[in-house]
Amino acid sequence: MKSIIISFFVIIATTLSSFGQQEDAITKYFDKYIDDTRFSAVYISPKMFNMVSKIEIEDMEPEVQEVIASMKGLRILHTEVNTMQFYQEALKTINTNEYELLLTARDEGENVRFMVKSSGDIVQELLMVVGGEKNFALLSFLGNIDLKKIGKLAKALDIENLHYLDKLEEKN
Amino acid sequence: MREMSNAQGPEGTYFKMLAEARKSKSSLILDDIDAYNLKQTLNASRTTVRPIYQWMASAAAILLFVLSGLGVWKYSQQTTQAPQMAETYDDPYKAYEEVREALAFVSSKLNKSQNEALVNIQKAGEYAEMFK
Numbered sequence: 616m617k618s619i620i621i622s623f624f625v626i627i628a629t630t631l632s633s634f635g636q637q638e639d640a641i642t643k644y645f646d647k648y649i650d651d652t653r654f655s656a657v658y659i660s661p662k663m664f665n666m667v668s669k670i671e672i673e674d675m676e677p678e679v680q681e682v683i684a685s686m687k688g689l690r691i692l693h694t695e696v697n698t699m700q701f702y703q704e705a706l707k708t709i710n711t712n713e714y715e716l717l718l719t720a721r722d723e724g725e726n727v728r729f730m731v732k733s734s735g736d737i738v739q740e741l742l743m744v745v746g747g748e749k750n751f752a753l754l755s756f757l758g759n760i761d762l763k764k765i766g767k768l769a770k771a772l773d774i775e776n777l778h779y780l781d782k783l784e785e786k787n
Numbered sequence: 788m789r790e791m792s793n794a795q796g797p798e799g800t801y802f803k804m805l806a807e808a809r810k811s812k813s814s815l816i817l818d819d820i821d822a823y824n825l826k827q828t829l830n831a832s833r834t835t836v837r838p839i840y841q842w843m844a845s846a847a848a849i850l851l852f853v854l855s856g857l858g859v860w861k862y863s864q865q866t867t868q869a870p871q872m873a874e875t876y877d878d879p880y881k882a883y884e885e886v887r888e889a890l891a892f893v894s895s896k897l898n899k900s901q902n903e904a905l906v907n908i909q910k911a912g913e914y915a916e917m918f919k
Contacts, residue, residue: 619848623855630859649873657875657889659882666879667886679887689886720900727900743893754893766901766918769894772887779892 641742641755644708645690655783657691664688664758678771682764688757693783695749702726702746705753714742717762724748731760738762750780 648654659667668684694701706728714730721727725747732740738760745752756765876882901918 619844623848623851627855627859657885658873659876659886660874663874663876663879663882664886667883670879670883672880672883675883679890682890683883683886686886689889691889718897718900722896722899727896729897729900741893743896745896754889756889756893762897763917765890765894766897767894768890769898772891772894779888782888 641709641753644705644753645692645755648692648694651694653696654692654694656693657689657783659689661687661757676771678764678768682761682768685761686756686758688755690755690757691752691783693750693752693780695751698746698748698751701751702744705744705746705751709742709744714740725750731762741765745780752780752783 645656645658649656649658664683664686668680709730714732717729717731719726719728725745728744730742730744731738732742739757741756741760741762743752743754743756745754876885897918
């Protein structure tokens with residue numbers, strides 16, 4: 616009887632903890648600020664990615680098509696208020712056990728961090744954190760991310776889209 | 788009763804008889820009760836009642852498992868539905884434009900960071916091979 620009770624509690628505890636891990640810190644971070652008016656946010660669901668990969672678009676580069684087909688989601692948060700504070704908060708929120716730091720760079724006064732969440736050799740999420748005096752942005756690309764292909768995209772698209780964040784703010 | 792049996796006269800004998808009859812009758816009943824009680828206590832001390840408890844315990848355990856299973860299932864459904872954020876674009880063409888620009892941004896930033904090659908931590912060296 617005692618063993619039944621003990622095993623019961625053990626099963627409950629393990630199942631509950633596994634469910635708790637499902638929602639990662641970044642998702643919570645997005646949830647926290649997605650309705651905040653200081654932030655401009657973009658969320659594109661797996662369903663929408665499915666639709667995008669099905670529609671026919673003229674002049675769609677095969678490289679882009681390939682990357683989009685492998686993607687499952689896109690989440691973007693951007694703000695121009697309290698940028699460094701949000702940057703520090705985001706870095707604290709990111710679980711370093713889950714996300715591996717890929718690259719850090721300082722570019723025109725902006726800190727850029729690339730992080731990846733991977734299982735084995737497959738990158739499941741590419742997380743880009745940008746923090747500077749003017750901008751704070753968090754970009755999360757979900758899916759089977761091929762970093763090599765993403766790296767080649769800029770050449771394929773023939774655009775240096777370094778001021779994307781400014782454009783993002785104008786649109787919202 | 789004793790007071791009654793001590794009484795004298797014809798009424799006295801009657802009461803005596805009655806008392807005796809009662810006594811014998813009641814003692815018979817008392818014996819019956821004693822025997823019954825003994826039987827009960829013997830039964831209780833034996834293992835004849837235990838299987839019922841065991842059956843009840845397993846039934847309660849099964850009930851708990853089923854209930855907790857239901858609870859966990861409902862909880863998991865809640866959590867899978869909760870993180871869904873509002874879709875930004877309804878039009879896949881607009882979504883495509885956004886994804887395209889975001890990808891171009893990440894790609895160019897990634898290349899720029901790569902070229903500068905400021906810091907390589909942990910597995911960065913390994914990944915650097917991937918970009919060549």
